Amino acid sequence: MNDKVLVYRGDISGVRILQTVRPTIPDGFLPNTDPRQVLVGPAYQQPQAWVYLPLVNSSNRKRNLVIELDHNRCDTLEAFLLTGRQQEQEPIYLGKLFRRLPLSQRAIPGRTFALPFALAPQDSVALLLHSHRTTGVHELSIAISTPNQYAIQHEQDQLIRLSALSSAFFFVFTVCSLGLVFKHWLLVYFGLYMLPVALGQLNYNYFFDDFPFPPWLGLNANSIGLFIIFLANCLLHPFGLTYLKNLNLYGNWQRYVVGILVGCNLLPMGLLLLPLTPFTNAVVTNASLLLTTVNIGWLFYISILGFIQKREKYLLLTAMLVFLPLLYRTYGQPTPTLNYSYFQPFYLLLVFGFLIVALFRRELISRQMTQQTIQLVQTKLEQLRKSEIEQIGRNLHDQLGNTLASALGYLTMQTPRVTLARDMILEAINQTRVISHNLVKDDERPLAEKLDDLAERFNDFSPIRFTYDDFTEYKLNQLTPLKQQGIYLIVQEVLNNVIKHSQAQEVTIQTFLSEEIVRVSIDDDGVGYSANTQTHGIGIDNMYKRAELASLRLVIDGGPGGTSVSIETPLAG
Secondary structure (H helix, E strand, C coil): CHHHCEEECCCCCCCHHHHCCCCCCCCCCEECCCCCCEEEEECCCCCEEEEEEEEEECCCCCEEEEEEECCCCCCEEEEEEEECCCCCCCCEEEEEEECCCCHHHCCCCCCCEEEEEEECCCEEEEEEEEEECCCCEEEECEEEECHHHHHHHHHHHHHHHHHHHHHHHHHHHHHHHHHHHCCCHHHHHHHHHHHHHHHHHHHHCCHHHHCCCCCCCCCCCCCHHHHHHHHHHHHHHHHHHHHHHHCCCCCHHHHHHHHHHHHHHHHHHHHHCCCCCHHHHHHHHHHHHHHHHHHHHHHHHHHHHHHHHHCCCHHHHHHHHHHHHHHHHHHCCCCCCCCCCCCCHHHHHHHHHHHHHHHHHHHHHHHHHHHHHHHHHHHHHHHHHHHHHHHHHHHHHHHHHHHHHHHHHHHCCCCCCHHHHHHHHHHHHHHHHHHHHCCCCCCCCCHHHHHHHHHHHHHHHCCCEEEEEECCCCHHHHCCHHHHHHHHHHHHHHHHHHHHHHCCCEEEEEEEEECCEEEEEEEECCCCCCCCCCCCCHHHHHHHHHHHHCCCEEEEEEECCEEEEEEEEECCC
């Protein structure tokens, strides 16, 4: 009946012109043309409204009817029946309904606002409804039916509402459980984001009408809807940030934006916990529209960013299916008003279920690919390990063995050359230290500590001076274990080559951080390395293989003044 009523936004108590049914439109009443709703306006501006509905019974029998009002955005309702048979007859008072009124005290024991009335044969009457709203938006939805029709429709609505309510909570529980079992935090945070949808179903089914809110708490059944909207805005952001992190699109400035948005939503939530004044009532009502619009815009930003950068389409498609119609409905009316009620909960669950399946499928595929990558890396690392063992064996045979054999030869000569033999034995001892040093296992310590210890140990057995300086403030320790291990082993191999081939006097090892890029630099003042004149040894080949496995950028540059080795990698990823 929404498009058949006349609406007066204000107070008409005591106006006698409405005590009779008139063929003309009463003064001050305006027709409502929207069949979906009677939008009165913000409650802080229009706390009460009067609705005038003329009715004619053209039949020759009495008609028993029920006036029903969805009161999600109406806190109190009074109903009057105006007759035209006696010009001075007082309006017939049909009753008053409000949220905390027990069902047993209602004329019709239903959670909606419903009141019975009767039309005499061949009678013309008018229904006069007085509606009151304290917070949020003031909105009505009116229906008239016979008692039998009302009972059938009420039973069907209750079944649908309870099914939607149980489905929403089951959806939240399932998504969060799957996320916790598989340690998929994106699913967990999305399940938490869906929690306000389930709470909204509790509010839509009037369960909060009977909730015993403490008297000292400003929050009550009239304002819980606004509180749920702000809660949904806050719970969007853990999901959004996790989504960006999973796609490697997260930046510090986004964290600051999210902090501001969450803070802006927490403020009106706090105001709702206190007794509302006219000023704070206006603040929370307008903030609900503004902040929800901004949060929807942020969701579109991260979904579009994911689509452009990573071709991630599922979140963008979901946002378009859910929030574009909401924005169109909100801003496509004379007074912009948030309204989720036209959305069937099953539609929301279907769309969000599609997103969950897509995210879960992507996670399983990602884990499978990661497992395959790990197996491939392990295979290549095993090949490198065997290659290094073979290199150590050759060093023991070719270098250490030959050195000791030569020393023995000098000692067994007819005239032993003891001094030369002694120098060669000392050289063999140093070679043994280098080889044994490469076998030391210290993978559990942070990379900065390992590099510092590496320089100290090389100083112990080498005449070359090794120095290490960390200019990343230990942030290189945040690199993944595979990257840290790769960098350490490459630096170790570089230092081995310096001792063997460079004839250097000094070696500097330095780590830098610039624009989230970690760079490890090893420089010596030796004879230099040239790829054109020197044949690659197995050590250098292994260095490049380790850099490839750990996704490191390795550059070796040599010249007459020495050799410079650079290792670079992003800090994140």
